Amino acid sequence: MVLSSSDKSHVKGIFTKMTPNMDSYGAETLERMFMTYPQTKTYFPHFDMQHGSAQIKAHGKKVAAALVEAANHIDDISGTLSKLSDLHAQKLRVDPVNFKLLGQCFLVVVAIHHPSLLTPEVHASLDKFLCTVGSVLTAKYR
Amino acid sequence: MVHWSAEEKQLIATVWGKVNVEECGAEALARLLIVYPWTQRFFDNFGNLSSPTAIIGNPKVRAHGKKVLTSFGEAVKNLENLKATYAKLSELHCEKLHVDPENFRLLGDILIIVLAAHFTKDFTPACQATWQKLVGVVAHALAYKYH
Numbered sequence: 181m182v183l184s185s186s187d188k189s190h191v192k193g194i195f196t197k198m199t200p201n202m203d204s205y206g207a208e209t210l211e212r213m214f215m216t217y218p219q220t221k222t223y224f225p226h227f228d229m230q231h232g233s234a235q236i237k238a239h240g241k242k243v244a245a246a247l248v249e250a251a252n253h254i255d256d257i258s259g260t261l262s263k264l265s266d267l268h269a270q271k272l273r274v275d276p277v278n279f280k281l282l283g284q285c286f287l288v289v290v291a292i293h294h295p296s297l298l299t300p301e302v303h304a305s306l307d308k309f310l311c312t313v314g315s316v317l318t319a320k321y322r
Numbered sequence: 323m324v325h326w327s328a329e330e331k332q333l334i335a336t337v338w339g340k341v342n343v344e345e346c347g348a349e350a351l352a353r354l355l356i357v358y359p360w361t362q363r364f365f366d367n368f369g370n371l372s373s374p375t376a377i378i379g380n381p382k383v384r385a386h387g388k389k390v391l392t393s394f395g396e397a398v399k400n401l402e403n404l405k406a407t408y409a410k411l412s413e414l415h416c417e418k419l420h421v422d423p424e425n426f427r428l429l430g431d432i433l434i435i436v437l438a439a440h441f442t443k444d445f446t447p448a449c450q451a452t453w454q455k456l457v458g459v460v461a462h463a464l465a466y467k468y469h
């Protein structure tokens with residue numbers, strides 16, 4: 181899967197609009213993921229899972245920041261996320277299927293907060309971008 | 323058999339009551355064909371699917387989207403009995419249409435995004451969880467008779 185120049189421009193465009201609220205979008209993405217796909221909570225047994233949890237907020241902020249970094253350096257996502265890729269391979273070892281689940285929830289959050297920006301074309305590009313990020317993060321698993 | 327809590331049934335009914343089946347169905351199918359272009363393989367006779375604009379404006383896409391979502395309405399009415407409700411459609415999709423059941427999951431995910439965009443803040447996390455469960459069990463019921 182290759183991100184075309186219009187994919188890149190769609191992703192950068194929508195991320196620019198989302199930047200002011202990215203921290204809260206990250207937290208909301210995680211909250212939705214934990215509720216919709218309870219098996220994802222197994223990676224966070226130590227977390228307070230209640231709505232508004234400080235841990236979810238903090239972790240959501242981290243996840244969002246990584247997505248922003250990837251969008252800002254969209255020509256070299258593997259290079260940009262290389263350290264995170266090492267972390268996921270060596271330490272976190274989150275099963276690859278879960279990145280799709282996170283991606284789905286992130287798209288839902290975008291749809292909720294920016295429905296008019298999530299045109300079918302932008303939706304397609306954002307989905308490709310999220311798949312690419314997931315692939316990069318699992319690339320060194322074996 | 324799938325168990326539905328009273329809250330889940332309420333969330334399903336409330337959302338479904340406000341869905342414009344024709345618009346939502348058309349949009350969901352169009353987005354499926356745009357976001358996952360390989361799904362176009364089932365629609366060679368639909369005419370022009372050459373661009374997102376062509377797909378969105380294609381009358382066969384709209385009509386088929388409406389048909390698919392109307393059928394989804396049967397699920398909403400028969401939550402306790404989905405396998406029986408979809409038995410014939412399942413056989414059809416296997417024996418005549420030859421559709422990989424993975425496509426039902428893809429369409430379900432797209433439907434969730436369309437609902438989220440339509441309902442925005444009203445599409446609460448609990449609502450999303452319930453509807454993601456519903457699209458999952460519908461996909462499962464549609465795949466059930468495959469052999």
